[in-house]
Amino acid sequence: MKRMIFLLTSLLLVSSLASAAIKTETVTYRDNGTEMKGYMAYDDSIEGERPGVLVVHEWWGHNEYPRERARMLAEEGYIAFALDMYGDGKTASHPDDAGKFAGAVRENMEVAESRFHAALRELRDHPLSEDDNIAAIGYCFGGGIVLEMARRGMDIDGVASFHGTLGTQSPAGEGDIKTRIRVYHGADDPFVKPEAVEAFKQEMNKAGVDYEFTAYPGAKHAFTNPGATELGEKFELPLAYDEQADKKSWQSMLEFFEEIFD
Template sequence: MERIFASLFVIALIVVVVGRVSAGGSVQGKDVDYSSEGIVMKGYLSYNMKIKGKQPGVLVVHEWWGHNEYARKRARMLAELGYTALAVDMYGDGRQAMHPDEAGKFSSELMKNFDIARARFMAALDFLKQLPNVDPNRIAAIGYCFGGAIVLNMARQGVGLKGIASFHGNLTAIRPAQPGGVKAKILVFHGADDKFITQEQIEAFKQEMKTAGADFQFISYPGVIHSFTNPDADTYAKKFNLPVAYNAEADRKSWEELQKFFTMIFKE
């Protein structure tokens, strides 16, 4: 096990990074610790050893279950495409929920205290920007479910990202976007039959983005419900009686669209 220690300044704190590098292959993955307001955040960094020079960076924000293997898998998939990806920890100390009630508690507490959520997101962003193989001017973020809500609300607040993508994320605004305030290009992937998001919320989101003058695209997949990108959704549905389901076609199509989106925003 290789341990890598690096000091960097993240939101007025000296942060120590501790990594475990995976064996073999061009895609490397390692656990990393960073800090936000005195709380240790346990993330996962993945990058491609074959790519030389500074790469675009991507933050991956987890579902309401917390930072788990699914978020890490997406980080590795991004590394395979040539990006340096950081699967972030929004709950702190790597906490994960084992039951929907616990997941709902963790996520709702953070959304109700969004200044804390913003500080944790910015800590991850600053961490990623300061890595020697990352171009700090080419950073994007993606999020799943709860994570989709996080990245959408960061875009609303004018966080300086090239783009954000939300996969089956909540569309409700913590603080509505203001005209001219959205800097990131926005891509939303939505299941048309999602039971957690109403048509009224969709229309309100679209109108909010238009009023703000945001550059956004909203892609809806007919017959698809919540958590359509996660193969574990079927297990969750059966175990907890949740209206969620994996959809292989929508997963594939949305990932292909994400790749096109990244090619476009990182070339600009």
């Protein structure tokens, strides 16, 4: 019994030390007069520069979920910056407000692009960031944003969209997209119709993009978010967490990063 207690205590100590190495910084930055609230995470036990990853939030805004993903990326050896697309760290607690916030950004992609690049500068300017090794990931609304930034010629190493929107008012032409793309999609996501999936694939193929599209059978919208099922039940929305799809898509993303940052 004493030996078991000792082993458990040792494991908890190791876990605590590992967590203690992850440093986080709340970052206030500006874009065209609008104050933005971001969140930087990195492993302080690693010396020197490392690749950076931008994290774009769901339509709920810059809440704890993208911050947790930033910390998870830090644990993998990256420096991650969870950005703010709404301004002042604004978040929504009801789908009506979330839809309004997200819609306002989607309707003005010039503003969205400017805010994205303001965050990109923050990440690149950090002393621990390798400014020539950068990727971006996004969830739901954020997945759509990183795909839109790719369509607009964002020159970074790769983007990954998790249960993101696929439609666009400005389809990419040949040579427009300069980055590699990975899309992780819930095959049972009612917010993204099969015709939208087919249109996206045709767009990518015509544009000659290096992309992979993975659909997870049975997975619904927001399948990576552990809080999705509760939110779905609360607001009667087809949201649900899928642990298997979450883990598989995260592992695939990590393997993708190993390729692009090699």
